Amino acid sequence: MNEADALEIIQRAIMTVLVVSGPIVGAAMIVGLAIALIQALTQVQEMTLTFVPKIVAILVALSLAAPFIGARINAFAEQVYSRIETGL
Numbered sequence: 001m002n003e004a005d006a007l008e009i010i011q012r013a014i015m016t017v018l019v020v021s022g023p024i025v026g027a028a029m030i031v032g033l034a035i036a037l038i039q040a041l042t043q044v045q046e047m048t049l050t051f052v053p054k055i056v057a058i059l060v061a062l063s064l065a066a067p068f069i070g071a072r073i074n075a076f077a078e079q080v081y082s083r084i085e086t087g088l
Contacts (some may be wrong), residue, residue, distance in 0.1 A: 001087075009080060016076045020069045027061035028054050 035050045062069075 002070050009083070012076060012079070016072055022032070022066040023068070024058055024061050027057045029043075031057040 018031060031054050032050060035053055039049065
């Protein structure tokens with residue numbers, strides 16, 4: 001394995017992390033924006049109001065996206081292990 005192979009594996013790992021974390025971060029961002037809009041419209045500035053809906057949204061998104069996340073991580077691991085096995 002040379003430097004180019006190591007860089008390619010690192011790039012694929014970073015891309016896998018970004019793709020896998022996308023649904024969870026997206027759900028948290030959408031809920032955060034909705035709560036911020038509601039707080040701005042109603043003038044209710046309670047700091048703890050944002051945490052519970054975000055946690056619930058993250059858990060729901062994680063439970064719905066778990067098969068996708070597992071498949072992506074499994075595919076990346078298989079690629080890395082096959083490269084190790086073949087010595088490339």
